[in-house]
Amino acid sequence: MTAAYYTLGCKLNFAETSTVGKQLAAAGIRKAEPEEQVDICVINTCSVTEQADKKCRNTIRRISRQHPDAMIIVTGCYAQLNPNVVSQIEGVDLVLGANEKANVTKYIEKYRKETSSRDNERIFVGHTKSINAFIPSCSKGDRTRYFLKVQDGCDYFCTYCTVPHARGRSRNGTVAEIVQLAQEAGAQGGKEIVLTGINIGDFGKSTGETFMQLIQALEKVESVERIRISSIEPNLLTDEIIEFISRSKRFAPHFHIPLQSGSDDVLRLMKRKYNTSLFAEKVFKIKSLMPDAFIGTDVIAGSRGETAEYFEAGRKFIESLPISKLHVFNYSERQGTKAIEIAHRVEPRESKERSRQLIELSQHKIEEFYRLQQKTTHDVLFEHTKKGNKMYGFTENYLKVEANFLNSWINRLIPVTLDVFNEKELCFTI
Numbered sequence: 287m288t289a290a291y292y293t294l295g296c297k298l299n300f301a302e303t304s305t306v307g308k309q310l311a312a313a314g315i316r317k318a319e320p321e322e323q324v325d326i327c328v329i330n331t332c333s334v335t336e337q338a339d340k341k342c343r344n345t346i347r348r349i350s351r352q353h354p355d356a357m358i359i360v361t362g363c364y365a366q367l368n369p370n371v372v373s374q375i376e377g378v379d380l381v382l383g384a385n386e387k388a389n390v391t392k393y394i395e396k397y398r399k400e401t402s403s404r405d406n407e408r409i410f411v412g413h414t415k416s417i418n419a420f421i422p423s424c425s426k427g428d429r430t431r432y433f434l435k436v437q438d439g440c441d442y443f444c445t446y447c448t449v450p451h452a453r454g455r456s457r458n459g460t461v462a463e464i465v466q467l468a469q470e471a472g473a474q475g476g477k478e479i480v481l482t483g484i485n486i487g488d489f490g491k492s493t494g495e496t497f498m499q500l501i502q503a504l505e506k507v508e509s510v511e512r513i514r515i516s517s518i519e520p521n522l523l524t525d526e527i528i529e530f531i532s533r534s535k536r537f538a539p540h541f542h543i544p545l546q547s548g549s550d551d552v553l554r555l556m557k558r559k560y561n562t563s564l565f566a567e568k569v570f571k572i573k574s575l576m577p578d579a580f581i582g583t584d585v586i587a588g589s590r591g592e593t594a595e596y597f598e599a600g601r602k603f604i605e606s607l608p609i610s611k612l613h614v615f616n617y618s619e620r621q622g623t624k625a626i627e628i629a630h631r632v633e634p635r636e637s638k639e640r641s642r643q644l645i646e647l648s649q650h651k652i653e654e655f656y657r658l659q660q661k662t663t664h665d666v667l668f669e670h671t672k673k674g675n676k677m678y679g680f681t682e683n684y685l686k687v688e689a690n691f692l693n694s695w696i697n698r699l700i701p702v703t704l705d706v707f708n709e710k711e712l713c714f715t716i
């Protein structure tokens with residue numbers, strides 16, 4: 287039998303799809319080649335915004351049309367949150383929730399035994415409170431990086447977020463399990479690992495360990511040259527962690543610290559666990575120890591309760607910080623979240639306008655960051671993708687570098703002085 291895999295959403299989903307693939311491979315189900323007709327399609331969905339939900343529905347429809355005879359299995363956050371909607375989509379055979387994702391082969395077996403498919407029980411989605419499965423996983427990305435899942439779920443329940451409903455409470459693998467996966471990735475030639483999770487800084491809750499212990503242990507994995515932390519909440523990014531990274535040989539000076547709003551009033555409505563002064567403190571601490579560090583952040587535009595004054599205060603706050611890039615999201619109303627009880631609602635047009643302003647601000651910031659890095663020397667990890675006669679790679683502080691293609695540079699760290707800034711392509715050319 288053959289299977290095809292489709293992933294929507296975050297890096298964590300990608301890592302998890304690869305784990306499902308390994309399960310099926312162990313059961314003798316081979317990964318199909320592109321264009322091959324398949325027996326099973328696994329679609330791992332995302333539900334971060336309304337747009338993401340829509341994209342999932344369209345993808346499921348498209349794939350079931352492309353593979354009319356295949357068993358269509360839908361799992362992931364959208365399946366966990368909307369199992370009935372998913373099961374009604376033409377062609378869907380099985381809907382598996384977050385816990386059940388860890389046991390896909392068992393449900394395939396069960397489904398195949400019970401022959402009259404349409405009347406079978408087709409939805410296996412446990413209650414959010416029962417979600418407790420955790421399988422550490424490591425997947426090779428489409429470039430040279432490996433994505434190492436270290437944690438899942440979240441206990442924070444920020445008012446706008448559905449993640450704790452879709453993925454359950456915070457849990458993680460043990461430090462020993464994760465170190466072993468990192469060693470395996472290194473042995474396979476993986477030079478760079480990205481630690482992924484939902485609320486990574488919360489690592490250790492379920493095993494009695496700490497995130498600090500995890501990074502100290504990973505620092506000793508000599509076969510891996512570079513480790514990035516995909517994202518960490520500002521209140522969990524301790525000075526101890528920042529100081530450790532500033533001395534580290536392996537952890538990159540590359541931070542992603544979600545801010546969500548630069549207004550303390552909005553942060554309170556969101557029930558975030560920090561205020562703007564704590565966030566600023568972290569950013570300045572990083573910059574004082576690692577002046578070249580890349581600092582990215584997430585910001586939501588037009589969230590419930592964000593008045594024009596709050597937005598403007600937030601925008602000014604962000605402008606004042608040495609942040610390198612913003613990931614701007616338009617607020618998306620999610621059923622089942624507390625945010626929809628907040629009275630003040632931002633008109634979609636106004637919300638779009640705020641996004642536009644933040645994206646413009648981000649563009650200024652990233653260009654400024656690149657300019658400040660001109661003439662500096664860094665190690666670039668080049669990737670295998672060839673575009674025309676060019677190849678691309680990233681420095682430890684996440685600057686994109688373009689070079690003439692050289693086979694011998696693929697997956698190697700090459701020291702490079704950054705001279706020519708290509709503003710249009712946002713990269714350095716060497």
Ligand code: SF4
Nearest residue numbers: 440442443444447449
């Ligand atoms: S920290 Fe808040 S925004 Fe992030 S996943 Fe948890 S609930 Fe959602």
